Amino acid sequence: MRIAVDAFGGDNAPLEIVKGAALASNELGVEITLTGKKEEIEKIISENNLKFSGELLIVDTDDVISMHDEPTTLLKAHSESSMALAFKELTDGRAEAVVSAGSTGAVVVGGTLLVKRIKGIKRPALAGLIPSPDGHYMLMDMGANAECRPEMLCQFGIMASVYLKCVEGIEKPKIGLLNIGVEDTKGTELQKEAFKLLSEAPINFVGNIESREMPKVGSLVREKTNH
Secondary structure, eight states: OEEEEETTOSTTTTHHHHHHHHHHHHHHOOEEEEEEOHHHHHHHHHHTTOOOSSOEEEEEOOBOOOTTSOGGGGTTTTTTBHHHHHHHHHHTTSOSEEEOOSOHHHHHHIIIIIIOOOTTOOSOOOEEEEEETTEEEEEEOSSSOSSOOHHHHHHHHHHHHHHHHHTSOBSSOEEEEEESOSSTTOSOHHHHHHHHHHHHSSSEEEEEEEGGGGGGOGGGGOOBOOO
């Protein structure tokens, strides 16, 4: 598997990004493509004696999209930035995934307009695996969308269920809806309609979850299979 990594996106880039890419290469056995200023990347690799277990490729560019740039500038003004070229590696079939610690908005723009959404999915969602006392749980959505419709929340639940089953190896992941109370009637029309759609969806929906229960819902998705 080859991963395209935006070497100049995020805090402490490119040093920490390149070091992290080397760590991933050696521990996970993935091949890495780094995008950004080639001369600087090569200097970091040399000065820190970094080794990559698989073939390392570097795509050279001087442009970087910053946290202060409008996310949509990724499409034109910053179409040759380190992040944009990382997405291009994926869309052109030279990589299977993209990693960037840069502008979240720009990453969402790249994923939505360059890579494209899964057919039928109305909105992208940021998924986070949150640690808890007895494991971890996935939180959807962590900031990609300021406003959503009920069908979008339902789709987030379906996508989370598929990920937890296929990647985390959980046979029947439990999906809950974050709300102001556990009763079916709680929430605004958004939560009520989303509750109805989730109940009818082909997932293991367990109902509403109150915010105060979030830190201890690690057991919500358990029941791992023995792969």
